[in-house]
Amino acid sequence: MTTTNHDQKNPCLYCGDAERPKTDEHVLQRAFGTSLVLEGDVCGRCNSVVFSPLDTELVGFVRGFTHSGHPDVLQHRHFLNMGHSASFDESSGAWISVRRDMKRGQIVPLSQIVMVTENAAIVTPEERVVHQVRKEMERSNALKIERLIWRPGEGKPRAQVSIIRSGANKYLVRASSEYEADAVIDAIHSGRLFDGISITCIYDPFKDRDTNVVLIAEGNEQDVSRAVVKSAINFVCAAASPALARDPVFSDARQFALTGSPYECARLVRFAMDDRDAPEEIRAARLSFCRPGFHTMIFAESMGNPSVLINLYGQPFATVRLVCSSLHRQLLGGQIFACLFDYKAGTHRLLSNQDGSLHREFG
Numbered sequence: 001m002t003t004t005n006h007d008q009k010n011p012c013l014y015c016g017d018a019e020r021p022k023t024d025e026h027v028l029q030r031a032f033g034t035s036l037v038l039e040g041d042v043c044g045r046c047n048s049v050v051f052s053p054l055d056t057e058l059v060g061f062v063r064g065f066t067h068s069g070h071p072d073v074l075q076h077r078h079f080l081n082m083g084h085s086a087s088f089d090e091s092s093g094a095w096i097s098v099r100r101d102m103k104r105g106q107i108v109p110l111s112q113i114v115m116v117t118e119n120a121a122i123v124t125p126e127e128r129v130v131h132q133v134r135k136e137m138e139r140s141n142a143l144k145i146e147r148l149i150w151r152p153g154e155g156k157p158r159a160q161v162s163i164i165r166s167g168a169n170k171y172l173v174r175a176s177s178e179y180e181a182d183a184v185i186d187a188i189h190s191g192r193l194f195d196g197i198s199i200t201c202i203y204d205p206f207k208d209r210d211t212n213v214v215l216i217a218e219g220n221e222q223d224v225s226r227a228v229v230k231s232a233i234n235f236v237c238a239a240a241s242p243a244l245a246r247d248p249v250f251s252d253a254r255q256f257a258l259t260g261s262p263y264e265c266a267r268l269v270r271f272a273m274d275d276r277d278a279p280e281e282i283r284a285a286r287l288s289f290c291r292p293g294f295h296t297m298i299f300a301e302s303m304g305n306p307s308v309l310i311n312l313y314g315q316p317f318a319t320v321r322l323v324c325s326s327l328h329r330q331l332l333g334g335q336i337f338a339c340l341f342d343y344k345a346g347t348h349r350l351l352s353n354q355d356g357s358l359h360r361e362f363g
């Protein structure tokens, strides 16, 4: 593992504490297969007490939602409470668990069977799902079943029981009460799940339609944003300098990562799907730095705003503007820093246009 060799005597990048021992803080979450760490910049308390739960939320969000269809994510995919999202389909009256398809830029349904009434169910996105489920449920002791209890908020239609297939023999039962979940899991184990049920397939309920997505498990959108901002600051520290990462212009962003306030910083994280109105240079940088087999982080100044772009699994993930207010001084003077993470090998390469390595890689 390579580490940045920063001075252990620095105060903690986030809480400012100078006494507590520093621990290795992964710049980009370790669960994504990365190896770049800050060695002497983040105290053990910030690392494990504050940031670990945020990292877990972010990893769940990526595996379960934004990148859940990616082949390199599939082996890790499982649907826990965090990052699980649903959208209401008017025509079937069903709450459908969804993910974002980063390539098509659309909301698409996960493989699932929704029990819309006592004797009718819908399956999406293809009929094949029913055959897979039927076959696997014949050997119910081989199944790994998780449960997620969720009730849509006030004024929203009631959510039906849904059986979501996340991989071979892996399921999530989504229900609005433990009682409902118990009943369905019993039916699965006794082989009665499909008894007296007629099944209809809806192929692509959200095709070419705007739909509201409800992120199940409240408040976690902010936690995901905090984890993303923290990684961006970490990257400034590792790639540019520990001094720059501690610059007062980034104090709001550091504070947001640490405590969640000021809340307006959450708006500075733009997930890739919302990138359409981003400056041209940001979109161009994203395109040239996204490549299969790698995560990429880029730190550059765009229209006077220091920003970090994050691509995961060779696909756009987020853009983080690191300063809430407008800036009156140039921080980078045209410098660009990038890191390519080979997540299968667990290695990385730090590049910059200062030493020409960025140009050799991408020129």
Ligand SMILES: [Zn+2]
Binding pocket: 012, 013, 014, 015, 016, 017, 042, 043, 044, 045, 046, 047
């Ligand atoms: Zn700290």
